Amino acid sequence: xxxxxxxxxxxxxxxxxxxxxxxxxxxxxxxxxxxxxxxxxxxxxxxxxxxxxxxxxxxxxxxxxxxxxxxxxxxxxxxxxxxxxxxxxxxxxxxxxxxxxxxxxxxxxxxxxxxxxxxxxxxxxxxxxxxxxxxxxxxxxxxxxxxxxxxxxxxxxxxxxxxxxxxxxxxxxxxxxxxxxxxxxxxxxxxxxxxxxxxxxxxxxxxxxxxxxxxxxxxxxxxxxxxxxxxxxxxxxxxxxxxxxxxxxxxxxxxxxxxxxxxxxxxxxxxxxxxxxxxxxxxxxxxxxxxxxxxxxxxxxxxxxxxxxxxxxxxxxxxxxxxxxxxxxxxxxxxxxxxxxxxxxxxxxxxxxxxxxxxxxxxxxxxxxxxxxxxxxxxxxxxxxxxxxxxxxxxxxxxxxxxxxxxxxxxxxxxxxxxxxxxxxxxxxxxxxxxxxxxxxxxxxxxxxxxxxxxxxxxxxxxxxxxxxxxxxxxxxxxxxxxxxxxxxxxxxxxxxxxxxxxxxxxxxxxxxxxxxxxxxxxxxxxxxxxxxxxxxxxxxxxxxxxxxxxxxxxxxxxxxxxxxxxxxxxxxxxxxxxxxxxxxxxxxxxxxxxxxxxxxxxxxxxxxxxxxxxxxxxxxxxxxxxxxxxxxxxxxxxxxxxxxxxxxxxxxxxxxxxxxxxxxxxxxxxxxxxxxxxxxxxxxxxxxxxxxxxxxxxxxxxxxxxxxxxxxxxxxxxxxxxxxxxxxxxxxxxxxxxxxxxxxxxxxxxxxxxxxxxxxxxxxxxxxxxxxxxxxxxxxxxxxxxxxxxxxxxxxxxxxxxxxxxxxxxxxxxxxxxxxxxxxxxxxxxxxxxxxxxxxxxxxxxxxxxxxxxxxxxxxxxxxxxxxxxxxxxxx
Ligand code: ADP
Numbered sequence: 118x119x120x121x122x123x124x125x126x127x128x129x130x131x132x133x134x135x136x137x138x139x140x141x142x143x144x145x146x147x148x149x150x151x152x153x154x155x156x157x158x159x160x161x162x163x164x165x166x167x168x169x170x171x172x173x174x175x176x177x178x179x180x181x182x183x184x185x186x187x188x189x190x191x192x193x194x195x196x197x198x199x200x201x202x203x204x205x206x207x208x209x210x211x212x213x214x215x216x217x218x219x220x221x222x223x224x225x226x227x228x229x230x231x232x233x234x235x236x237x238x239x240x241x242x243x244x245x246x247x248x249x250x251x252x253x254x255x256x257x258x259x260x261x262x263x264x265x266x267x268x269x270x271x272x273x274x275x276x277x278x279x280x281x282x283x284x285x286x287x288x289x290x291x292x293x294x295x296x297x298x299x300x301x302x303x304x305x306x307x308x309x310x311x312x313x314x315x316x317x318x319x320x321x322x323x324x325x326x327x328x329x330x331x332x333x334x335x336x337x338x339x340x341x342x343x344x345x346x347x348x349x350x351x352x353x354x355x356x357x358x359x360x361x362x363x364x365x366x367x368x369x370x371x372x373x374x375x376x377x378x379x380x381x382x383x384x385x386x387x388x389x390x391x392x393x394x395x396x397x398x399x400x401x402x403x404x405x406x407x408x409x410x411x412x413x414x415x416x417x418x419x420x421x422x423x424x425x426x427x428x429x430x431x432x433x434x435x436x437x438x439x440x441x442x443x444x445x446x447x448x449x450x451x452x453x454x455x456x457x458x459x460x461x462x463x464x465x466x467x468x469x470x471x472x473x474x475x476x477x478x479x480x481x482x483x484x485x486x487x488x489x490x491x492x493x494x495x496x497x498x499x500x501x502x503x504x505x506x507x508x509x510x511x512x513x514x515x516x517x518x519x520x521x522x523x524x525x526x527x528x529x530x531x532x533x534x535x536x537x538x539x540x541x542x543x544x545x546x547x548x549x550x551x552x553x554x555x556x557x558x559x560x561x562x563x564x565x566x567x568x569x570x571x572x573x574x575x576x577x578x579x580x581x582x583x584x585x586x587x588x589x590x591x592x593x594x595x596x597x598x599x600x601x602x603x604x605x606x607x608x609x610x611x612x613x614x615x616x617x618x619x620x621x622x623x624x625x626x627x628x629x630x631x632x633x634x635x636x637x638x639x640x641x642x643x644x645x646x647x648x649x650x651x652x653x654x655x656x657x658x659x660x661x662x663x664x665x666x667x668x669x670x671x672x673x674x675x676x677x678x679x680x681x682x683x684x685x686x687x688x689x690x691x692x693x694x695x696x697x698x699x700x701x702x703x704x705x706x707x708x709x710x711x712x713x714x715x716x717x718x719x720x721x722x723x724x725x726x727x728x729x730x731x732x733x734x735x736x737x738x739x740x741x742x743x744x745x746x747x748x749x750x751x752x753x754x755x756x757x758x759x760x761x762x763x764x765x766x767x768x769x770x771x772x773x774x775x776x777x778x779x780x781x782x783x784x785x786x787x788x789x790x791x792x793x794x795x796x797x798x799x800x801x802x803x804x805x806x807x808x809x810x811x812x813x814x815x816x817x818x819x820x821x822x823x824x825x826x827x828x829x830x831x832x833x834x835x836x837x838x839x840x841x842x843x844x845x846x847x848x849x850x851x852x853x854x855x856x857x858x859x860x861x862x863x864x865x866x867x868x869x870x871x872x873x874x875x876x877x878x879x880x881x882x883x884x885x886x887x888x889x890x891x892x893x894x895x896x897x898x899x900x901x902x903x904x905x906x907x908x909x910x911x912x913x914x915x916x917x918x919x920x921x922x923x924x925x926x927x928x929x930x931x932x933x934x935x936x937x938x939x940x941x942x943x944x945x946x947x948x949x950x951x952x953x954x955x956x957x958x959x960x961x962x963x964x965x966x967x968x969x970x971x972x973x974x975x976x977x978x979x980x981x982x983x984x985x986x987x988x989x990x991x992x993x994x
Contacts, residue, residue: 124225126172132207132230138327139203139233142194148184149193149206156181162200163193194234195244201300201324204234231377236325237300238274238375240485245275247429247478249436251299255368256311257333257360258284265289265310270364270386271296274372276430276480277381277681281361282389287819289314292391294399295441301326302371304333318399329371335359338366345369345383354385361388381484382677395442395771396788400812404793405764406725407439419765422728423774425698427473430480430684431691438692442771444785449710452693452773454521457707459697460775465516466694466701472509473691476502479684486673493550493559496669499680500545503538506531506683513690523693530686533679540672544665557658560665568661574647574654581651582607585644593624599644605630607648608638700775703728708770708781715784716740716767716825716858722777723762724769734896735778738763740858743822743877745851747869748862748898750883751907752976753914755896756862757793759883760827763860764789767825786825786858790816793829809833813843817850826851826859830977833864837974841865852878864976869902908975915980921987928970966993 122130125145129152133141140159142149151159152170160167160183169179185193194204208231216224237253239245250273258267269292270281284292293314303311305328312322331337342351342365356362365386373380403411410417420439426432443449459466477498485491513520513528520528546561560568574581586599589609597611608630616623616637623629627639650657673680699705709715720735727733736759740746748756766776770783792812813831820826831847832840844865851859852875861868872880882903886893892910909929913922973986 122172128225128228129207132205132228136203136205136230136233139205139235140197141205141207141230142185142190143207144187144209144228145184147187149187149190150182150184152182153180156183158202159183159193159197162202163196191243198234198236198239198244201236201321203236203327205230206232206234233375233377235300235375237298238372239299240275240381240481240488240490242481245481248424248432250275250297250433252296253368253372254293254296254298254301255333255364255371256284256289256301256303256307257364257367258286258307258310259360260306260310265307266360267307268358268360268364269293270361270368271298272368272372272383273480274376274381275484276684277383277484278480279365279368279383279386280389281356281365281386283357283360283391286310288391288396290317291396291398294318294397294402295394295437297436297440298325302329302332302367304328304330304367319403329367329374332370332374333363333367335363337370338363341366341369341373344373345380346385355388356386357388361386376488379488381487382674382681384681392787393444393448395444395768395786397442397768398790398815401764401789401791402440404791405761405768405789407768408436410725417725419724419768422725423699424695426691426695427470428476428478428687428691430478430688431473431695434688435692435695438772439768442768443773444771444787446710446712446785449771449773449785451521451523452696453707453710453775455523455693456696456700456773456775458516458521458524459694460701460707462516463701465512466697468512469509469690469694470698472505472512473687473694475505476509476687479680479687483673483677483680483684486670487677491670492552493545493554493666494552496541496545496559496666496673497548497550499673500538500541501548502683502687503534503541506534506538509687509690523689527686527689530682534676534683537672537676537679541669544669554663554666555659557662560662565661565665568658568665571650571654571658571661574651575658578651578654581647585647589624589641593627600638605638605640607644608640609644610636610638612636696772696774703777705775705777706779706781708766708776708778708783710770710783710785713782713784714742714823714858715782716744716763717780717782718763718766718776718778719780720778721762721766721781723758724765724777726758726762727777736762736896736898738860738898740825740860741782741784743856743858745848745859745861745875745878747848747871747878747880747902748860748883749864749866749869749880749903750862751885751892751903752864752911754883754885754894754903755898756883757829758896759898760791760793760829760860760862764791764825764827785823787821787823788819788825790820790824790826791828792816792831793827810843813847817847817855820851820855820857822855822857824855824857826855826857827861828859829862830864831861833977837977840977841867844868845871848878849875852876866902872902908978912980912983917983917987925975929975932971966990969993 129143132143140151140155142151150170156167163185165183165185167181167183170182171177171179197204207228210227210229213226216226237251239251245251252271252273254269254271256267256269258265265286267284268281269284269289270279272279282292298315298320301311301315303326308326308328312326315322315325332341339351339362342354342362343349346354351362356365369380406418408418408420409415415421420436423439424432424435426435479499479502482491482495482498486495510528510531513524516524544561544564546559550559551557562569582599586597590597595611595615597609599607600610601607609627612635623639626641628641629637630640631638717739719737721738722733722735748759750756766778766781767783767786767789769776770781771785792809816826832844844863845868848861848868848871851857856877869880871878880902881898882901884895884897884899885907886895892907909922909925912925969990978986
């Protein structure tokens with residue numbers, strides 16, 4: 118027979134039913150308990166013991182349970198969020214005494230979910246990295262046709278930033294790659310698609326996306342928008358279509374759900390046209406190491422070398438600029454113009470950056486305060502930031518009589534906080550302010566008479582009683598004492614002798630309490646009030662401070678739009694000054710950026726590699742008019758570096774930044790594509806070659822004449838002739854059909870025959886110097902084709918034993934002769950339609966070692982493969 122759940126289990130199950138997607142942490146006395154399936158997950162993630170809890174009134178096996186002490190909950194919640202779980206915190210909403218009073222003895226204490234923590238809706242400093250964002254992203258799309266079409270909206274709950282753009286099934290992964298997604302939400306129809314797109318970006322899409330049908334209906338979405346922006350009609354928001362309305366509306370609806378109905382102050386959604394950003398697919402982002410290196414380090418990425426920002430909001434904005442370069446020539450020029458002014462005014466730039474260092478993370482403070490999670494410290498940050506603003510504004514104004522529009526705009530945004538700053542300065546105590554409201558003591562002495570009085574009572578009760586004693590003595594002309602006992606509390610005592618010898622009657626306001634043998638005891642209304650106040654002064658002082666805090670919060674709320682403007686201005690000024698600082702420090706140049714098809718860079722450098730190797734060799738590159746450079750050179754010569762450096766220069770230019778070169782002229786590209794590295798997807802379970810071909814297909818299908826393409830060692834994942842054939846066909850297709858600016862590094866020397874037969878194709882090599890059988894890498898890119906691949910020399914440099922190097926050199930010579938003798942392949946015969954099969958060498962009668970060696974393409978071996986091969990050959994011998 119089934120036994121009924123115990124009342125507390127029933128209560129737990131109700132909470133869990135309300136938040137099925139979250140791990141419910143259920144407050145029981147000094148612990149939060151986690152039950153059922155949640156317990157198994159939590160014990161695993163948190164490394165805590167799993168036990169069982171009885172569920173029914175009597176004899177059952179119980180359900181899995183684990184628990185964490187309530188005072189350490191923050192750390193545990195952080196770990197669960199880090200692992201992309203959501204956490205619902207169910208608190209006791211009354212004390213056991215209150216429960217007893219309300220519902221009789223044995224009554225169960227009420228518990229309710231008071232907060233839902235989700236990875237994309239966090240505001241606490243402890244859960245959020247200062248220098249990166251965790252965005253909440255909503256996808257609404259129609260799937261009526263085969264291909265999804267819709268809108269993607271994003272929000273930074275911690276700052277109130279909101280944006281939306283239209284997406285298609287094809288562009289979704291690329292758009293997502295430009296956003297740092299903390300969490301996604303979507304209706305059921307688009308769940309799989311959304312999760313897959315996130316997974317392509319290297320995240321666990323299934324875990325990140327949750328499904329909510331209700332909030333995306335046209336009605337619910339409109340209502341959410343009206344509520345959030347206080348509008349009767351949403352027309353003014355300028356959302357372009359129904360998909361955008363439903364994406365942003367659903368996004369807000371979800372944010373409200375997680376914040377228990379509250380919302381931070383939201384900015385009007387920024388609309389980004391799908392063509393307004395340089396499109397960079399997820400793999401290209403990784404290959405180019407835009408925001409982190411392949412090894413996962415921020416410091417070794419483009420962002421890492423660019424970021425010397427003075428503020429964390431600036432660092433976050435810079436990450437966005439790097440992730441999403443622009444395509445609009447005027448918008449790029451606006452940024453570059455501001456950077457130029459700051460490059461040329463070194464002293465003002467230093468001043469500006471020093472001022473910026475004194476400002477705080479305004480947007481995050483405001484969001485926390487408006488969500489009711491702020492602390493006196495957050496108010497302190499607004500005060501100190503407000504104090505710096507006038508100095509900042511005048512530093513910018515002094516830069517030039519007529520500021521570039523972008524600087525003028527942001528300088529103007531710095532106005533409007535004078536009153537709030539003054540109020541905060543008046544009301545708040547000096548730093549350091551407490552982190553918690555209940556610690557108290559954050560209101561300045563002298564700001565509020567009532568609070569001062571209450572505090573005085575707490576700290577100086579004796580003084581107050583003595584003051585009253587003096588006052589009464591002076592008024593009555595008698596010597597008297599304020600005393601205290603258990604029965605009467607405080608009283609005034611006058612000796613009988615005093616009273617009689619003075620022949621006086623007590624003043625009218627004295628109330629007689631008691632007569633003893635020696636003395637008369639009185640009280641006064643004032644003394645009674647003082648006594649009452651002394652008893653409750655502590656609690657009253659706290660309450661009064663909370664009232665003052667509430668007033669200050671109202672003032673913050675009233676200024677929230679101005680505060681968000683200030684925060685945007687500070688972040689943008691920081692990024693501009695930072696780009697100027699980096700440019701000036703490294704003597705970069707401002708590129709000419711226009712709508713042409715130019716790509717002409719003189720003495721370009723790889724911004725990251727050049728910051729690490731002292732004597733970086735600068736190299737020019739000219740792809741103007743859709744040139745395709747075929748680049749050859751031995752391994753380690755610097756081919757990949759050269760490819761990447763040019764893509765990075767394009768990205769920097771389209772961010773509005775200066776570039777590492779002595780001169781650059783760049784026509785904006787619509788997209789950058791790359792195919793680099795052959796052995797990096799084994800972990801994903803796909804064959805290297807398959808991955809290579811999928812990527813190549815994407816590039817050939819998506820690139821336009823306005824794109825930039827860099828291809829490194831295409832065809833390497835398969836047998837030599839296959840690879841060569843494919844590489845050959847790709848070069849032909851890019852050069853004749855696409856005509857887009859392309860760098861193509863290859864170890865197939867045969868390809869160099871294409872120069873002169875195809876339009877816009879030219880051969881370049883990374884120079885080396887041979888010296889006594891060794892090679893010296895010059896890292897210099899020059900016209901021409903490499904004469905050999907120097908694999909043997911590179912093997913020697915890598916420390917392959919001398920006898921093996923010598924043997925390999927001998928073998929190589931043999932192979933080269935044989936292949937020449939047989940005429941293995943005549944390049945002019947090799948085109949896509951003349952199948953290379955005919956040219957394949959026949960299988961000769963030879964010993965297995967020799968046979969194996971002949972099949973090896975020495976050029977394409979990695980050092981590791983070469984080593985493995987050696988072991989194998991040795992084994993065979
Ligand atoms: P490849 O792709 O030809 O095998 P890489 O581009 O990986 O060669 O470069 C190999 C190494 O050579 C890099 O790690 C870098 O340290 C160095 N290098 C590359 N280009 C330059 C350069 N222009 N100046 C100085 N060192 C360079």
